[in-house]
Amino acid sequence: MPLPPALLTTLHSTFPADALAIGEAERIAYSYDNSRRHALPDAVVFPTEHAQVEALVRACRAHGVPVIARGRGTNTTGATVPVAGGVVVSFERMNRIVRIDPDNRLAVVEPGVLNADLQKALAPHGFFWPPDPSSAPWCSVGGNLACNSAGPRAVKYGTPRENTLGLRAVAGSGEGFRCGTYTSKGATGYDLTRLLIGSEGTLALITEATLKLTPKPSAVRTLRATYRDVGSAARAVARIMAQPVTPCALEFIDDVALKLAHAHGGDSVPLAGAMLMIEVDGEPATLDSAVGAVAAAARGDGLEELRVAQSADETRALWAARKALSPAQRTISPNKINEDVVVPVSHLPALVDGIKRFAAKHDVLIVTFGHAGNGNLHVNLLPRDDAERKRAHACLAEVFALVIELEGTLSGEHGIGLAKREFMPLAVPASTLELMRNVKAAFDPDGILNPGKLLP
Amino acid sequence: MPLPPALLTTLHSTFPADALAIGEAERIAYSYDNSRRHALPDAVVFPTEHAQVEALVRACRAHGVPVIARGRGTNTTGATVPVAGGVVVSFERMNRIVRIDPDNRLAVVEPGVLNADLQKALAPHGFFWPPDPSSAPWCSVGGNLACNSAGPRAVKYGTPRENTLGLRAVAGSGEGFRCGTYTSKGATGYDLTRLLIGSEGTLALITEATLKLTPKPSAVRTLRATYRDVGSAARAVARIMAQPVTPCALEFIDDVALKLAHAHGGDSVPLAGAMLMIEVDGEPATLDSAVGAVAAAARGDGLEELRVAQSADETRALWAARKALSPAQRTISPNKINEDVVVPVSHLPALVDGIKRFAAKHDVLIVTFGHAGNGNLHVNLLPRDDAERKRAHACLAEVFALVIELEGTLSGEHGIGLAKREFMPLAVPASTLELMRNVKAAFDPDGILNPGKLLP
Structure with a gap:
C-alpha cells in the first residue's frame, strides 16, 4: 500500500533526498531483522535530529500510518519487522556520543551509537556501560534500550533498566518529551524512563539517552x-x-x-x-x-x-567460542528458534532436566547455553525441515509451560516482538495485560507505533 | 463529609469491626504524616489480605470516594495526608514476611513490614535489602516503595527501583494485578513495577512486593x-x-x-x-x-x-549523630522545611555555595546534610516565626531554580506529595507531565487514588 501523497510531501520536506528511501531495493534492506521474518515497509527514513522524528510521527499519525523504530535489526524476535507496512525509522545516522561526563558517571548518546563504539569511547575514562549483548559490535544502544538487552555482565551489573538515567523521546502522539534525570537518584514523578526501556518501540521513539556509567574494574x-x-x-x-x-x-x-x-x-x-x-x-x-x-x-x-x-x-x-555460538547454529538450522527463557536460579536444574526430556520426547535438537547467573538460558531449537519445525513448536510450548511453572518468564533479554506475542497470556495475567494496553493508549492513542508487536 | 451509607455497609462486610475505624479520635491518628500537615479521613481501614483491598477500591470507586494508601506516615511531603477526605488504608497489619529465598536472592513481603524488621530477618541469611532511610526502624517497605525512599547506601546499592523484582497491587480501577518477575532479568512487556515505585499511591495500592536481595559485605x-x-x-x-x-x-x-x-x-x-x-x-x-x-x-x-x-x-x-539530625532540627523549628534536592555530583560545590548565599540573602537558618555521593542534599530551612517562614519560601524558590539550572531535580528520595507539587513544572516539562497524567488515567480512570498529590 503506497503512502498517501500528502504524507510523502511532508516526508520530502522533512528529510533530505538521501535520508528518505522509497525504492524497493532499499526498502527490502529494512524489511527484516535477525528473526529472519520479512515484511516490506512503505518507506525508510534516516533522521539526524530529534525534530525530524517529531515531524515524522505527527505526519504519520495524521494519516494513520505505522511508524517502526529500528536500531540495527539484530534482535531475534521480529520486533523491528514492519508487519503492517508504514515507515521504518532507522536511527543509524543519529549516532553521536553527545557527552561523556566521567565526573558524574554518565554519558549522553544518540540511539544509533553502536554498543561497542560506546564502550571504546568510555574505556580511556576508566568507565563502561554494563549492557553487553553478544552482538555488541553491530547493535545500537537504542536497540538495547528498546529490548532491555543485556548480556553476560548483567548478573553483576544489571540490564539497561538499571543503567539508564534519562531519555528524550517522541510518543505515538507526536509529542516530544524528556524523562528521568542526570542524577543517580530521583523521586520526581512517575518513572517513564524504565517504562520505555523494553517497550520495543511501541510507546515512543527514543532520540537521546543519558546512560549511567560504571567504573571499569581493574x-x-x-x-x-x-x-x-x-x-x-x-x-x-x-x-x-x-x-x-x-x-x-x-x-x-x-x-x-x-x-x-x-x-x-x-x-x-x-x-x-x-x-x-x-x-x-x-x-x-x-x-x-x-x-x-x-x-x-x-x-x-x-x-x-x-x-x-x-x-x-x-x-x-x-569467549570467542561462547560468542560464536549463536551464529554457529545457523550452520545446522537456518530456521533456529531462539528463546531466552529465565527462571530463578535454584530452579535451573529442573529447567535443564525438563529441556533434555522435551528434546527427547519431541525428537528435536536443542542447544542450550546462556547467562545462568541470572537464570537466563538461551534455548535454541534447531529444526532442519518442516516436520521437525512442527515438532519444535510443540516442544517449545512445553518449555514455556515449564518455565512459568518454575516461577520464570518468557524472556530475559530478547523481548517479545512477534515471536512470543501469542505466549504473553501464559506469563502475564489478563488484568496486567489490560493495564499494559491502557499504558500503550496513554502514549500512542492511535496505535501507530510498531503495531502487532509485544501485546497480544 | 460522611461516607455514603451503602459504602459503609460494604466496608462493614469487608472488614471486621476492629479493622475499620470511623470514630474521630482514631481518624485523627491517621490524618497527618511527618510533614505535619493535617486532614481528616472519613474512615480508616486495616486490611490483612489482598482481597480486602480489591473490594475496598471497587466500592470506593463506585461511590467516587478517595482511597489513600498509608505505610507508617514517616514521609515528609504530605503524601499520605487525605486532603480530599476518603478512606485511609493503613497497611500496618499486612506485615508478614511471606518468604525469604536466599538461593534466589529474593524476599516476598507484605507492604506493612518495617524496613528494620526486614533487615533483621535477612541478616542470618547473609543478605540485606539496600534501601535504608534514616527512619528504617519505623517506616514500612510499602512506604519505601511508594516514595522510592533510599538512604545512605543508595550511592553503591541503588534505590527501591533497582532493588525490586515484582509487585502485586490493586489499581484505581479496582483490578488486582501482578507485575514483574521472580528473576533478576526480564523483558516480558512493559515495566509496571518501576512505574509503581515512586508513584506515591496515585496509580495503585501495593499489597505484596518481591524484593531483590544483596549479599551483606563482610x-x-x-x-x-x-x-x-x-x-x-x-x-x-x-x-x-x-x-x-x-x-x-x-x-x-x-x-x-x-x-x-x-x-x-x-x-x-x-x-x-x-x-x-x-x-x-x-x-x-x-x-x-x-x-x-x-x-x-x-x-x-x-x-x-x-x-x-x-x-x-x-x-x-x-551514625547516631547523623541519623538524629532530622529529628534534632525540630528543637529549633517545629515547622522545618525539609527538602532533598539532587544534582550531578560535580555540581555540588555550586549548589552548596548557592545555598549559603541564599541563606544569607533571605536571612534564614539552613541546615544542609545528606547523601552527597548521589548529589542528594537535605536542605532544611528552619523558620522560627511567620516572618521567617515567608522568607524561607522565597529562599526555597531560589534553591529549586538553582537546582534545575545545575541539571538536578526536586527530590532524590522524599518524593513530591503535597509539598513540591506546585514546583513540578519547574522540573518536568509540560509534555512529560501530560504523559504522566495519561498514565495516571490508565491506572486510575476516576482519579480516586490519593487525589491532590504528585501531579500539579
Whole structure:
C-alpha cells in the first residue's frame, strides 16, 4: 500500500533526498531483522535530529500510518519487522556520543551509537556501560534500550533498566518529551524512563539517552568448570549464586553447544557434559579470595575439571567460542528458534532436566547455553525441515509451560516482538495485560507505533 | 463529609469491626504524616489480605470516594495526608514476611513490614535489602516503595527501583494485578513495577512486593574527613565519585548541622566547616586498598583532618549523630522545611555555595546534610516565626531554580506529595507531565487514588 501523497510531501520536506528511501531495493534492506521474518515497509527514513522524528510521527499519525523504530535489526524476535507496512525509522545516522561526563558517571548518546563504539569511547575514562549483548559490535544502544538487552555482565551489573538515567523521546502522539534525570537518584514523578526501556518501540521513539556509567574494574579472572552432565552444572550455578561473591559473568554451555563451540574455537574449548564459564572482577588484591569463594561453590557432585584460564589467549578463545555460538547454529538450522527463557536460579536444574526430556520426547535438537547467573538460558531449537519445525513448536510450548511453572518468564533479554506475542497470556495475567494496553493508549492513542508487536 | 451509607455497609462486610475505624479520635491518628500537615479521613481501614483491598477500591470507586494508601506516615511531603477526605488504608497489619529465598536472592513481603524488621530477618541469611532511610526502624517497605525512599547506601546499592523484582497491587480501577518477575532479568512487556515505585499511591495500592536481595559485605570501614568550609567538602565529594572505588555511604554534613549533631552525639562529632562520613565495604582483604583510594580522593585543598574511625563505638556515635539530625532540627523549628534536592555530583560545590548565599540573602537558618555521593542534599530551612517562614519560601524558590539550572531535580528520595507539587513544572516539562497524567488515567480512570498529590 503506497503512502498517501500528502504524507510523502511532508516526508520530502522533512528529510533530505538521501535520508528518505522509497525504492524497493532499499526498502527490502529494512524489511527484516535477525528473526529472519520479512515484511516490506512503505518507506525508510534516516533522521539526524530529534525534530525530524517529531515531524515524522505527527505526519504519520495524521494519516494513520505505522511508524517502526529500528536500531540495527539484530534482535531475534521480529520486533523491528514492519508487519503492517508504514515507515521504518532507522536511527543509524543519529549516532553521536553527545557527552561523556566521567565526573558524574554518565554519558549522553544518540540511539544509533553502536554498543561497542560506546564502550571504546568510555574505556580511556576508566568507565563502561554494563549492557553487553553478544552482538555488541553491530547493535545500537537504542536497540538495547528498546529490548532491555543485556548480556553476560548483567548478573553483576544489571540490564539497561538499571543503567539508564534519562531519555528524550517522541510518543505515538507526536509529542516530544524528556524523562528521568542526570542524577543517580530521583523521586520526581512517575518513572517513564524504565517504562520505555523494553517497550520495543511501541510507546515512543527514543532520540537521546543519558546512560549511567560504571567504573571499569581493574582486573578480571576467568574460570572454566566442566561437569559430567547439565544437571550437575545447573546445581553448581545455584550454589555459586547463593554465596556472597557475585561473578561478573556466569555462563552455562550444554554438551551440544560445547561440541559446536569446540568445532569453532578449537581445543581450548573442552568437550564435556556441560561447562560453566565464570568471571570475577575487581581490584587485583581481591581476586584471590573471590576466585577461592566461587571455586568452592563450583565444586560438588559431577564436577570433572575446574581451572583458572592460564592466559589472556585462553580467555579470549573461551569467549570467542561462547560468542560464536549463536551464529554457529545457523550452520545446522537456518530456521533456529531462539528463546531466552529465565527462571530463578535454584530452579535451573529442573529447567535443564525438563529441556533434555522435551528434546527427547519431541525428537528435536536443542542447544542450550546462556547467562545462568541470572537464570537466563538461551534455548535454541534447531529444526532442519518442516516436520521437525512442527515438532519444535510443540516442544517449545512445553518449555514455556515449564518455565512459568518454575516461577520464570518468557524472556530475559530478547523481548517479545512477534515471536512470543501469542505466549504473553501464559506469563502475564489478563488484568496486567489490560493495564499494559491502557499504558500503550496513554502514549500512542492511535496505535501507530510498531503495531502487532509485544501485546497480544 | 460522611461516607455514603451503602459504602459503609460494604466496608462493614469487608472488614471486621476492629479493622475499620470511623470514630474521630482514631481518624485523627491517621490524618497527618511527618510533614505535619493535617486532614481528616472519613474512615480508616486495616486490611490483612489482598482481597480486602480489591473490594475496598471497587466500592470506593463506585461511590467516587478517595482511597489513600498509608505505610507508617514517616514521609515528609504530605503524601499520605487525605486532603480530599476518603478512606485511609493503613497497611500496618499486612506485615508478614511471606518468604525469604536466599538461593534466589529474593524476599516476598507484605507492604506493612518495617524496613528494620526486614533487615533483621535477612541478616542470618547473609543478605540485606539496600534501601535504608534514616527512619528504617519505623517506616514500612510499602512506604519505601511508594516514595522510592533510599538512604545512605543508595550511592553503591541503588534505590527501591533497582532493588525490586515484582509487585502485586490493586489499581484505581479496582483490578488486582501482578507485575514483574521472580528473576533478576526480564523483558516480558512493559515495566509496571518501576512505574509503581515512586508513584506515591496515585496509580495503585501495593499489597505484596518481591524484593531483590544483596549479599551483606563482610566488613566495613568508616572514615571521617573534616574541611575548612562546605565548598572544600563538596569538591572532595566530586573527586571521590570520579574515582573507581564506590563508597557504600558518602554523607555530607555542613557546619550548622555539625553543631546540632555535636550537641546530640557528643565529642565524637567534630566541629568544623563541613564533614564527610565515608564508608567502604567489601571483603576484609580489599578494604585497605579501598580506604586508600577513597582517602586519596578526599585529600585536597581545605581538608583539615582525615581519620578512620578507631572503634565500633566511634562509628556508632557518628551514625547516631547523623541519623538524629532530622529529628534534632525540630528543637529549633517545629515547622522545618525539609527538602532533598539532587544534582550531578560535580555540581555540588555550586549548589552548596548557592545555598549559603541564599541563606544569607533571605536571612534564614539552613541546615544542609545528606547523601552527597548521589548529589542528594537535605536542605532544611528552619523558620522560627511567620516572618521567617515567608522568607524561607522565597529562599526555597531560589534553591529549586538553582537546582534545575545545575541539571538536578526536586527530590532524590522524599518524593513530591503535597509539598513540591506546585514546583513540578519547574522540573518536568509540560509534555512529560501530560504523559504522566495519561498514565495516571490508565491506572486510575476516576482519579480516586490519593487525589491532590504528585501531579500539579
